Amino acid sequence: MGRMTEKADLASGRATLSDVAREARVSLATADRVLNNRAGVHAKSIARVREAVARLNYRPDPAAARLARTRSHRWCLVLPSGGNAFVAQLQAELAACRAWLEDHRASVQILEVDVFEPQRLADLLRSLQGQCETAIVMGLDHPLVQNAIDGLVDGGCEVITLVSDVPRSRRHAYVGIDNAAAGRTAASLLGRFVGREPGEVGVVAGSLSLRDHAERCLGFNQVMTTEFTHLTVLPAVQGKDSPALNEVLVRQLLAEHPRLRAIYSVGAGNAGISAALKAAGREREVVFIGHELTPAARADLLDGTLDAVINQDAGHEIRSALRQALARATREPVHADQERIRIDIYLKDNLP
Known part of the structure; x- marks a missing residue:
């Protein structure tokens, strides 16, 4: 009774x-x-x-969540080191959120590391234990990194992956586009721009160990091998998102493959690809599809070097990551539709 x-x-x-x-x-x-x-x-x-x-x-009590907001929140944002223009956009968007962070009693420490070196990234992640309540991580999908993320989670730290996912880890959320769909979109554009004349297609990635780059290549090849069989996709070369290294790699592609009809740049460092095409006088001849609407990409679209850009909104991604970090702290629900990151396509004719 x-x-x-x-x-x-x-x-x-x-x-x-x-x-x-x-x-x-x-x-x-x-x-x-x-x-x-x-x-x-x-x-x-x-x-x-x-x-x-x-x-x-049982449902979390909104009143209790509001009370939790009176606590101070310490978050970390782990980003690739170097001169990646898209990463610079992410940092600028975070700076634009300063008032929002102050309103929610939150602070974000930016940490940079060579994400192409899994041991360095894993070491940095392990060092965050006890230093922040949420780590927002843009990094490599590698067993060492997965293990480091799981260690953070075991220690009570929330982990959100940004732009590039580590899905086998126990991270709590991923913020970014559907990268396989982005690769398929790039292939559809490239194949239609090239036309029906046979030829070869070069692919330049940062690293196939980056989940977003690997998924884009997967989606790209799915469409190319089924819908544009007259085009031969060459094995991807990896330039670590370095403009200097990408320029060297594309110069080699142009020299060794006279039937090169197009280039798909999976990651960053597009300024090097642009420089190589211009040096060879083939910037209007070779179809060039890349990612992220950076200032350099905008200029290349306008002068005809780049034919199309697949973009993800850096501001939306940063704001979504911050909202999800706050929701984890206050136990409030996340609205999936609000946090879905769209794939944008820009030509020179529709630049914002």
Whole structure:
């Protein structure tokens, strides 16, 4: 009879996290770990907490979430080092969020690392343990990096991957475009721009160990091998997003492949590709498709060197990552439609 009375009392008001913990016969800390998908909880305890949530119709209390906003939040943003123009855009967009961060009592420390070196990236991630409550990471999909992310999660740090995902890790969210779809879009544009004359297509990536670059190449090849079979896609060359290295690689492509009809640049460093095409006098002859509407890409679109740019909105990505970091801290829901990052296509005719 006492049990029935307890359930009736719970049903008469909004269930709290303490109610869930009591109903599941676990500690408050364990219930919190389960609801926030943190590791270190026995499977039976997870099942009991989830059953209690369903029985009590538990939902996070918005009032409690608002109260949590009075706490200060420390977040870290891990970005590639070097002169990547898109990364510079991400940093500029973060600076534009200063007032929003102040309003929500949040601070973000930017950390730069050579993301093409998995050991360096993993070491940096491990060093963040206890230094921030959320790490927003743009990095390499590599076992060392995956392990470092899982270690952060085990220690209670939230992890959000940005632009390039590490899906086998226990990261809490990914913010970025569908990169396979972006690659398919690039192939559709490139194939139609080239026309029906046979030839070869060069692919320049930063690193195929970057999940976004690998997925773009996958999507690109899916379309090229089924819809544009008169074009031969050459093996991807990897320039580590370096304009200088990309210029060397494209000079070699042009010299060794006289039937080169087009180039798809999967990552950054497009200024080097542009320089190589112009030096060879083939900037109007070779179709060139790239990513990210940087100032240099805008100039190349306008003068005809670049034919199209596949873009992701750096501002939307930064704001989405910050909103999701805050939602994790305050246990408020995330609106999936608001956080979906679109794939934009720019030609010289529709530049914003």
